[in-house]
Amino acid sequence: MxxxxxxxxxxxxxxxxxxxxxxxxxxxxxxxxxxxxxxxxxxxxxxxxxxxxxxxxxxxxxxxxxxxxxxxxxxxxxxxxxxxxxYGVSVLGNETSRNWDFVSSLFFTSTVLTTTGYGHAVPLSDLGKAFCIFYSLIGIPITLFFLSATVERLVVLVTRRPISYFHRRWAMSRSRLAVLHAACLSLVMAVLFLFIPAWIFVTLEENWNFLDSLYFCFISLTTIGLGDYVPGETHSKGANPHPHLYRLGITVYLLLGLVWILVVMETCCELPQMKLLRQKFYQENVRELDSETTNIIDRDHLNEQMTDIPDHMTLDQLPAISSVSEQADNLRQNNTSVPYTPASGAAVNGNLR
Structure with a gap:
């Protein structure tokens, strides 16, 4: 029982x-x-x-x-x-308001279309609110398409090709190399788009410390956009002599930073370990691994087995691995499901002979 x-x-x-x-x-x-x-x-x-x-x-x-x-x-x-x-209009320093000049409006549209949405400046008129709905309804899907196309091209350049190159050059396990590459890419991204910009904001924003600046960079690049810290909102003209150029630079930084954040996330999602982990939560009919992940895991497993072979053993002394045709014959005879084992080593030499 x-x-x-x-x-x-x-x-x-x-x-x-x-x-x-x-x-x-x-x-x-x-x-x-x-x-x-x-x-x-x-x-x-x-x-x-x-x-x-x-x-x-x-x-x-x-x-x-x-x-x-x-x-x-x-x-x-x-x-x-x-x-x-x-509504983005402060009773303090009202004469320095620049919420809706062209550069500020460009900053606003970038935060809307990337769904960051600081909330420090919002449309005041009914016409502006109606246009914001129409503009976002078309612009957000276009932005997502633009970001996906850009990220896909960058992932090929900074992730897939380097991993393939070093995998061939160093003969290193592809899965381990992918993890190392993702860690290095994350570190570079953090330095270039979090720590260095945070230090720059500390020097430009008189009331921000380093933690405030780092907090703003992280909240912005992850599109959380709480709006409690927005650069360029100082009421002193002397502290910010070129407000339009400053706001334009922030807009470019946010767009570039968002793209690289997505590149790092896509790189991490392509790790074979992450793909295996996701399979544990899928439905039964979609749980099979894709061919690329399967090939990576099979090759890494085979490489690990080959590295464990003693130096005194020759190629002919290696244990034979059944070929594809032999496995197919066994399948037909036994009418059972046997996992495919890639042929290599002595089996390959035997089949060639």
């Missing part, structure tokens, strides 16, 4: 393994969301309470020092200032 139950469990796991793995993946993701929410709440809630207390004290002090201003009038002024701030 125990063995029957164990056999039923084994058959059930074999039949519904991918579905159970997917359920576990969903539960793990929900748990990750809950853990993140709990940690953020524990970290940020005390700061929010402190800020609320400071604002209440500042308001009380202002009303106490300016008895001619009523609480209702102050409430009305603050509400109007906050509403304007939500």
């Amino acid at each position: 125990v063995f029957a139950g164990g056999g039923w469990c084994a058959r059930f796991m074999q039949r519904h393994g991918s579905g159970l793995n997917f359920v576990l993946l969903v539960l793990a993701y929900i748990l990750y969301l809950a853990v993140g929410a709990g940690i953020f709440s524990a970290i940020e809630l005390p700061y929010e309470g402190e800020l609320r207390r400071e604002l209440r004290e500042a308001r009380r002090d202002f009303l106490g020092n300016n008895t001619c201003v009523s609480d209702a009038r102050l409430e009305e002024l603050l509400a109007r200032a906050l509403e304007a701030s939500n």
